[in-house]
Amino acid sequence: MRSGETDCPMMRGARLHGVGDLRVGDLPRPVPGPGEVLLKVAAVGVCGSDVHYYKEGRIGEQVVRDPLVLGHEFSAWVAETGDGVEGLEIGQFVAADPAVPCGRCECCVEGNPNLCPDVLFCGTPPVRGVFSEYVTLPAENCFLLPDGFGAAAGALLEPLGIGMYTVDLAGMQAGHTVAVLGAGPIGLLTAAAARAAGASEVYMTEPLEYRRKFALEYVADVALDPYQEDVVGEILRLTGGRGVDVSFDAAGGAETPNEAAGVTRRGGQMVIVGIPSDDVMALRTFTPRSKGLTIRLVRRMKHTYPRSIRLVKTGMISLEPLATHTYPLERVAEAFELVGAYGDGVIKAIIEIATEPPIG
Ligand SMILES: [Zn+2]
Numbered sequence: 550m551r552s553g554e555t556d557c558p559m560m561r562g563a564r565l566h567g568v569g570d571l572r573v574g575d576l577p578r579p580v581p582g583p584g585e586v587l588l589k590v591a592a593v594g595v596c597g598s599d600v601h602y603y604k605e606g607r608i609g610e611q612v613v614r615d616p617l618v619l620g621h622e623f624s625a626w627v628a629e630t631g632d633g634v635e636g637l638e639i640g641q642f643v644a645a646d647p648a649v650p651c652g653r654c655e656c657c658v659e660g661n662p663n664l665c666p667d668v669l670f671c672g673t674p675p676v677r678g679v680f681s682e683y684v685t686l687p688a689e690n691c692f693l694l695p696d697g698f699g700a701a702a703g704a705l706l707e708p709l710g711i712g713m714y715t716v717d718l719a720g721m722q723a724g725h726t727v728a729v730l731g732a733g734p735i736g737l738l739t740a741a742a743a744r745a746a747g748a749s750e751v752y753m754t755e756p757l758e759y760r761r762k763f764a765l766e767y768v769a770d771v772a773l774d775p776y777q778e779d780v781v782g783e784i785l786r787l788t789g790g791r792g793v794d795v796s797f798d799a800a801g802g803a804e805t806p807n808e809a810a811g812v813t814r815r816g817g818q819m820v821i822v823g824i825p826s827d828d829v830m831a832l833r834t835f836t837p838r839s840k841g842l843t844i845r846l847v848r849r850m851k852h853t854y855p856r857s858i859r860l861v862k863t864g865m866i867s868l869e870p871l872a873t874h875t876y877p878l879e880r881v882a883e884a885f886e887l888v889g890a891y892g893d894g895v896i897k898a899i900i901e902i903a904t905e906p907p908i909g
């Protein structure tokens with residue numbers, strides 16, 4: 550131990566040490582630098598990407614080499630403000646965008662911080678994530694939550710942001726019909742954002758029965774099983790042969806891009822938000838080419854938090870139903886196992902880290 554570290558305040562945190570090896574222990578508490586705030590974490594959502602790191606130790610070229618705190622979907626209280634921070638006060642409850650773009654590159658200057666090649670992202674190696682009692686972030690990453698906004702809902706604003714931006718890319722209009730392939734958290738939240746944007750009919754497909762049931766209760770008019778039904782034929786039939794205006798592939802399956810193309814109307818939009826686990830998208834071109842589809846790929850999100858917060862505040866989108874399971878930090882590995890196994894009807898597992906704001 551280096552001199553000076555002995556009296557540094559500690560905190561509890563979970564670090565991934567290797568494949569399937571998630572350990573909760575004491576870690577040094579971070580100190581906010583100029584323009585940063587120290588956040589006392591309330592709730593963190595377990596994301597599919599966290600589980601990928603847990604099971605495989607990597608996502609593509611992003612490899613966990615040293616013990617790493619994962620996690621990026623969270624709500625928190627402001628616990629301390631660094632030099633020069635204005636407009637935030639200790640005790641305020643916020644949701645925080647886990648991405649810190651450089652602000653100077655061509656993409657950032659053009660207003661596309663989600664494309665910044667130098668972005669620092671919580672819980673992506675080597676950047677420390679938020680399965681811990683405290684985290685530091687720039688003040689501008691924090692978005693005040695209105696009174697009564699729940700901690701789990703605050704954490705779910707991050708995946709909702711992906712759904713919101715996915716819908717932004719589709720150029721949706723009120724009355725459009727949509728298909729969403731995949732009823733995991735991102736598919737469900739994309740469908741919810743599409744509803745809020747004025748979708749008149751929402752068709753979903755999902756192989757897991759409990760998720761089809763959830764989708765029907767939460768947002769979908771129809772939820773089809775792609776393993777048992779001809780989903781393309783069925784959605785075409787339900788739309789009078791025309792197809793939907795917009796399709797979203799939120800599954801990243803081997804066939805879902807072709808299904809998305811198959812259910813979309815001529816001249817329609819198709820947006821790919823699901824990430825194939827083998828990094829391959831095998832899209833046959835005849836259908837999308839002959840229909841003249843516009844195909845877009847989603848890279849994270851931008852400028853979504855204030856809109857998402859308003860939609861939740863006004864009741865146009867409800868997030869609480871997705872938080873099906875809650876665990877304390879000490880049992881974080883159990884939550885990862887549950888999510889990885891699609892066990893017990895899980896949609897989103899939430900790690901509840903603190904229930905009280907900081908004193909001060
Ligand atoms: Zn996530």
Ligand SMILES: [Zn+2]
Binds near residue numbers: 653655665
């Ligand atoms: Zn940048």
